[in-house]
Amino acid sequence: MTTRTQVAIVGAGPAGLLLGQLLSRAGIANVILERQSADYVLGRIRAGVLEQVTVDLMEECGVAQRMHREGLVHEGIELLFKGQRHRIDLPGLTGGKTVTVYGQTEVTRDLMAARAAAGLQTVYEVGDSVTLHDFDGASPRVRYRKDGQEHEIACDFIAGCDGFHGVSRASVPKGAIAEYEKVYPFGWLGLLADVPPVFHELIYANTGRGFALCSMRSPTRSRYYLQVPLEEKVDQWSDAAFWDELRRRLDPEARERLVTGPALEKSIAPLRSFVAEPMRFGRLFLAGDAAHIVPPTGAKGLNLATSDVKYLSSALIEFYGERSSAGLDHYSDRALRRIWKAERFSWWFTGLMHQFPGEGPIAQKLQEAELDYLVNSKAASTALAENYVGLPL
Ligand code: RFL
Numbered sequence: 125m126t127t128r129t130q131v132a133i134v135g136a137g138p139a140g141l142l143l144g145q146l147l148s149r150a151g152i153a154n155v156i157l158e159r160q161s162a163d164y165v166l167g168r169i170r171a172g173v174l175e176q177v178t179v180d181l182m183e184e185c186g187v188a189q190r191m192h193r194e195g196l197v198h199e200g201i202e203l204l205f206k207g208q209r210h211r212i213d214l215p216g217l218t219g220g221k222t223v224t225v226y227g228q229t230e231v232t233r234d235l236m237a238a239r240a241a242a243g244l245q246t247v248y249e250v251g252d253s254v255t256l257h258d259f260d261g262a263s264p265r266v267r268y269r270k271d272g273q274e275h276e277i278a279c280d281f282i283a284g285c286d287g288f289h290g291v292s293r294a295s296v297p298k299g300a301i302a303e304y305e306k307v308y309p310f311g312w313l314g315l316l317a318d319v320p321p322v323f324h325e326l327i328y329a330n331t332g333r334g335f336a337l338c339s340m341r342s343p344t345r346s347r348y349y350l351q352v353p354l355e356e357k358v359d360q361w362s363d364a365a366f367w368d369e370l371r372r373r374l375d376p377e378a379r380e381r382l383v384t385g386p387a388l389e390k391s392i393a394p395l396r397s398f399v400a401e402p403m404r405f406g407r408l409f410l411a412g413d414a415a416h417i418v419p420p421t422g423a424k425g426l427n428l429a430t431s432d433v434k435y436l437s438s439a440l441i442e443f444y445g446e447r448s449s450a451g452l453d454h455y456s457d458r459a460l461r462r463i464w465k466a467e468r469f470s471w472w473f474t475g476l477m478h479q480f481p482g483e484g485p486i487a488q489k490l491q492e493a494e495l496d497y498l499v500n501s502k503a504a505s506t507a508l509a510e511n512y513v514g515l516p517l
């Protein structure tokens with residue numbers, strides 16, 4: 125069966141759902157195809173920190189009420205090194221800017237609820253059946269299989285919002301895409317637990333035993349991460365072993381205050397820097413993790429997905445409203461300028477905070493010297509703060 129829409133969106137992560145919402149509000153018809161079930165998408169524990177750009181976009185989508193009620197506005201982060209914590213005052217260094225701690229799961233849940241309430245179409249559980257056709261011409265099509273039935277969507281544009289392992293980028297002819305990649309020699313072991321956070325702000329810790337991060341989802345739910353070797357498996361880590369190792373990487377006060385409890389979720393994420401250029405191939409546009417990955421140290425991944433969507437939705441709205449393709453023609457260059465700066469920041473902050481195997485004790489000393497400079501130089505801490513809260517669109 126063939127149906128028609130204006131924009132076919134592949135992927136119902138934050139990028140796809142935000143794009144769908146912004147387009148629908150502008151009267152542009154769209155369908156979202158998602159490999160997994162809605163519950164599976166909501167079960168993935170990922171980002172926790174929203175830049176103002178993302179908060180603003182949630183408002184523009186009309187889905188910001190719960191985020192404003194339950195989200196935690198953070199005015200600082202703590203850098204822990206040589207056993208001591210140092211605060212970075214975000215608004216003081218950036219002319220009043222803050223970040224909001226509100227889980228990606230909740231962002232996704234709010235967007236899914238708004239989409240369902242507006243009666244907009246999301247086709248879940250299409251598995252690996254999606255294929256993209258004719259996006260180098262004027263009439264692209266997307267095919268998929270659902271419940272044993274073949275479907276085809278004829279559309280004006282395809283938005284590839286299907287993450288790093290999605291089908292969209294993989295459908296582009298090899299020579300048409302340049303890929304830049306760095307894989308880091310360690311991963312993050314994350315643990316979610318219903319215990320009060322060790323501190324009311326995030327703690328980023330540089331230690332001789334490796335990086336640690338103390339984050340949260342609410343005043344009663346904590347999210348912690350430990351740098352672990354790449355080859356480590358999550359079942360090698362009992363909850364007790366995790367808490368033990370985290371304690372060792374904290375300062376004495378935090379160690380004392382840490383409240384432990386059973387893990388609700390535990391997983392290992394690899395760290396990668398990746399950019400695909402350009403982000404447009406004819407009538408196929410990539411957005412979010414489909415086009416780029418950052419290591420999570422800078423908390424930029426979800427926020428980059430939202431800035432891509434802001435640029436792409438504006439360009440599509442301009443196309444349908446004014447019949448101008450200027451915005452679409454500039455989309456890739458415009459998005460990549462912001463992406464490369466976030467890639468640089470995330471790479472730099474990862475390098476500053478982690479232990480790199482084989483680099484020897486001088487690396488630790490140099491990191492400590494840079495951190496000492498960073499927290500004592502207004503210029504250096506301003507550079508950190510303005511990147512952390514997010515560069516302007
Ligand atoms: P997603 O969220 O991966 O969504 C893509 C969706 O596409 C679906 N899909 C397909 N659908 C149909 N057909 C196919 N062939 C498909 N292939 C895939 C997938 O099932 C999925 O539902 O990408 P999107 O929307 O671009 O969003 C990107 C963000 O999810 C990601 O950048 C962030 O989670 C990164 N990230 C963080 N970002 C932040 O801004 N702040 C943070 O604090 C932060 N912390 C993190 C993070 C990522 C982490 N991990 C696990 C990688 C912490 C961690 C540990």
Ligand code: PHB
Nearest residue numbers: 171172339420421422423
């Ligand atoms: C998180 O809470 O999951 C989180 C917070 C900050 C980061 C990365 C992840 O830099």
